Amino acid sequence: MLPASDVVALSRLQFGMTALYHFLFVPLTLGLSNILGIMETVYFITNRPIWRTMTQYWGLLFGINVAMGVATGITLEFQFGTNWAYYSHFVGDVFGAPLALEGLMAFFLEATFIGIFFFGWDRISKMAHLLVTYLLALGASFSALWILIANAWMQHPVGAQFNFHTMRMELTDFYSVIFNEVAQAKFVHTISAGYVTGSVFVLSISAYFMLKGRNMAFAKRSMTVAAAFGLASALCVVVLGDESGYLTGLNQKMKIAAIEGMWETEPAPAPLTVIGMPDRNEHTTKYAVKIPYLLGLIATRSISEPVYGIIDLVDEARHRIISGMQAYSALTTLQLDPNDQHAEGILNANQENIGYGFLLKKYSDDVLSVTPAQIEKAAWDTVPDVFTLFWTFRIMVALGFYFIALFGVAFYLAFRRRVSRNRWFLWVAFLSLPLPWVAAELGWVVAEYGRQPWVVDGLLPTFMGASMLSASNLWISIGGFVLFYTLLAIVEVYLMVKYIRISPEGLFSPDDFSIQATKKELSQNG
């Protein structure tokens, strides 16, 4: 028996909703914590009070954001257990470890030092405070590292094996889980996207101050930091996004075919479809504008390797389903008699396809009695939503290139000391504020929605992972989250806007904006 399909849909809705909501606060935390480190370093070296004021003011906005990040993050860690109990059982032996390591290495660091970051300005030495700020940023980055190692395992499960005695995946090689190549690419891509978010935030709010003609010395310096840090990060995002694309091409062929709306396998090197209208019913992408050879180069880094199209990959899935049925049949025998050597042999021979056998559970509780038409349907189930992936991916990439241009111009203008006179640029910078969030959320959609129908690629279909709850349980919890998250979103945005409007000049005294090192500052060193 499996959870009812509406329960699965609601569990997915709840997870997707709470994860996307959490991911509104994460990138800014990642980016701003490092920007705070840069600003405080300048203060530490130059002793100029304005840099301390910058750290404190951006720190204040950081604090408003981080409270929401913390509040929404704990939901996710608990939700694997509450709503995905079978998933938790099935992968806990492997997937739980990076989550526990995230607690040990990241959360403690971040949460312990955030208190003293705010409360410790007058209680500890300058050097100690600077160290605190960097440890805080390090904690945030470690957190991203471990959760992405966990996520990468769902995308590309390595270093583990199915154990029929315990009916779950068990760890065989921890090293390969940590150094999963997908995790490396995802980590650098995600944290540099976070740095871009932090930089756009500082850039556009500084632009707002300049447009209002307030806090000029403050805003100019903030913008310079944001432009330099943002430009480096935006370049990183695109370069490492390309690395991600290459690895996806190696490991999740179906995802890349869906992203590219590529139905047929094209002769190598495959062309890249820039835009078009993927049509699932006719298995074709209409109005496609193609650049020859490009996709083949990105996805395989060769001119002779083919990039497989969806139709060929569905064909492969059909073969794997048939092998998966044998594995499943052997498994049911072993559940009754764990000592059946013959069944164990069959299971081992077909083990890598067992997840494909599970795919049939959607159509029949007895996997072995399915019809060829049901196998055909299950094979097509392995194709994610092509239209959504095709477009979300393209918008995300376009935004990635836009950020490079934005920071390039900002960097040039800041370097020539002409930013504050370019009102058109200030407006563009200010209006760009929501864009990194759009890109980040779309990136999540590409990675996670593109993983469907699997919760663990090739091993466990999403519909099997859910807890056996009832739909009314789910409605109550979804209602609770929607209510609380909406109220808090209103409060959060209200406070942000309020403190941006008050602006640094309204919060600090004129001495705090001094661009000269004062005697008082120098005497505090040591």
Add this chain to the structure above:
Amino acid sequence: MLSIEILRLIWWALIGVLLMGFAVTDGFDFGVATLLPFVTRDEVERRIVLGSIGPFWEGNQVWIILGAGALFAAWPFVYAVAFSGYYFLILLLLLTMGISRPVSFKYRNKLSNWIWRRVWDWVVFICGGICPALIFGILMGSVLTGAPFHFDNALRLFYDGNFFDFFNPFALWCGLTSLALLVMHGGLYLAMKTSRPIRERAIRSAKRAALCFIFLFAGGGLWVAQGLKGYQILSGVDPAGFSNPLNKIVITQMGAWLNNYAHYPILLAVPSLGFLGALGVLCLASFGNSKLAFVSSALSIIGVIATVGVSMFPFILPSSTHLSSSLLIWDASSSRLTLLTMLFAVIIFLPLILFYTSWVYYALRGKVSRDMIEDSNHHSPY
């Protein structure tokens, strides 16, 4: 080399240590938040009380987040059953402690509007104090009574009861015990971090809470002895076997949770620690030594959590509807490699965590005073 039995024992103890770390540190945050309306008379006093835990609660909370992560990694069965089986209890915990509490601490002082601050004070009291303190006790009680679940052959988990089964008298009794215990602890923390008149009020509350706790804990003990079915294993357990909970035979028996004490009377030292800690609080607080009283209260908490663990050993989470689905130390863990790898990680990182956490407490030592609040400008966190 460490065998799987030894590793299972170590990880059973480690989860206990994480729970104790959580209850001893974040426990006083819950206690302080519960006392907030009762020990303060004006805005400055409220800010003093909130300022006493303001820099620390976030680090303290990580003990339970790590606890959940460690449960996932080391005891995936327990994580899956407990979190989905106590669905509404966990949801309530998330909405209060998880979601509302962080925001209330961080946003309260951000505006000087009177209504804004009073509303957040209520959120602190309900979501950061009374609710989590009760919920953790109710969870402990529900674990002792067992949860209604079973597994099928594929080890898929099913729930047989309704989702409000945790709302039974014994679990509620445990909830009140936990509340009294943590209010005592929070009162003594306030006594260390504040001065007259808050300190006097806090000590008085802590002593009252200590008396309540002694009564409730003793009552809970009697209940377990006379009115609660405990669980016992008849056969079919291999401590080194595969983690598959379906191969054993379990029975229930009135008072069986006390069997371990009958076999090993020395274990009675564990619940005694719970009582002695609270008695110590009554004596030491009367002499005005709030630091030692706080230590004594921490020992009481450790005693209470260890009592639950020792009474239930080797059960972790019994099933009330399908006895052989009960989860034991011997059949609900991760594989040996995972337990071993994670043990290395804990050995490396736990001392480091204790080191820097102590440094932060040391750097921000001393009482929160009226001057600190009145001198603070409006971007100060106090």
